[in-house]
Amino acid sequence: MLELTAGKASPKDNPMGSTKNNQDLYSQIDSYLADKSNQIKTFSRGDIVEGEVVDTRDGFVVVDVGFKSEGIVAGRELKSDTLDWRDLKIGDKILVYVVKPEDEEGQLVLSIRRTQQASAWITLEKAKKDNDIVETVVVEANNGGLIVEIGKDIRGFIPTSQLDASRVYLNGIRQVGKDISSKVQKRLNSLVGEKISTRIIELDREKNRIILSEKMVTQSRDLEQREKTLNKVKEGDVLEGLVSGITPFGIFVNAEGLEGLVHLSELSWDKVEDIGSMYAVGSKVKVMVIGVSDGGKRVAYSVKRLLKDPWSQAIAKYKVGDVVSGSIQKVVPYGAFVRIAEGLNGLIHISELSDKLVKDPSDIVKVGDDVKVKILSISSTERHLGLSLKATGKSSTVVEEVVEKPQITQEELASAIDTAIDEEINVKE
Helix, strand or coil, rough: CCCCCCCCCCCCCCHHHHHHHEEEEEHHHHHHCCCCCCCCCCCCCEEEEEEEEEECCCEEEEEEEEEEEEEEEEEHCCCCCCCCCHCCCHHHHCEEEEEEEECCCCCEECHHHHHHHHHHHHHHHHHHCCCCCEEEEEEEEEEEEEEEEEEEEEEEEEHHHCCCHHHHHHHHHCCCCCCCCHHHHHHHCCCCCEEEEEEEEEECCCCCCCEEECHHHHHHHHHHHHHHHHHHHCCCCCEEEEEEEEEEEEEEEEECCEEEEEEHCCCCCCCCHHHCCCCCCEEEEEEEEEEEEECCCCEEEECCHCCCCCCHHHHHHCCCEEEEEEEEEEECCCCCEEEEEEEEEEEEEEHCCCCCCCCCHCCCCCCEEEEEEEEEEEECCCCCEEEEEEHHCCCCCCCCCCCCCCCCCCCHHHHHHHHHHHHHHHHCC
């Protein structure tokens, strides 16, 4: 029962008013309790909470951790490698570690120093979630990869498979073989002390396990560079790149992130016999863009179109009817190819090898033979010379004679052997 107060009536005098007042009171209490800012929280040692700086003085910082609670950070608990307490301003948000829920004076004792490692893990968890880049320093190498330092007392691991290939293998191309393992280990050891940008693959605070990847960074950069180049490039543009692969049908070139093929026919104006003698993986090369299709999935480059066409220069010196010197480069069933000059080749058709019937061109000429030939035709569109050996009057004619010999007798065979022995003895004497 409520008692009267000065100037107010007793509930006995107005029972309906009493009920309404009680309901209002209960409603106010519920609203107050529902407001988290009015709640009082009990902290335990080891809790890490976010607070707001409300005061900074020489030797201590006052932090409001909410729930009507303020704590003190003082002495050595102010020291941190990641945060200088003297730079703190009123209103700054910081993470603090609960050292004591209550000291002798009933104050909440907090620490900035002890949140350093916890703060680093929270930062790493955010970096993993946002796919942010994490900077590391290599401190050790082993058979599986690199041990790196991320922050004070926090280390992670980059497996060899997650390192950019250029760090691990010569020319950035993955290799196999019995000697490769020792070479890889040597290259890994040389990385100690280097900074590597990574992204987090796996993060487990309880197991203190952090797996990182450099590839996720470099590949992302490559994709960004590729899209940038693809959006601006057009046929006829000249790019500079690196040879990323060599095949029997040409070379692959990565130019400004955009990988494409230089087909064998686009490598040189001259006939290419050995691509490996011209290029190596990692070689710098300038290329012309001659085709982009399927949204950049197929890119065609050319090297020879950046070079002067030797055909137009070389052929200007000759005309039909000239007799010139050359060297047999290749013999085929239908004739022989002759090099007249650098970048200038022609064909002697089998019918132009001899004034006699030729069944096999190799009976007339061999690779490496020096010959004189007459120019029968010049085709600039097909870049082709028609040549003749027989027209110079210098051709050879192979005459095959088949002589039927009678069956030799045993006596004749013995006599022939004796004669051969006598002749050999006389030669030695």
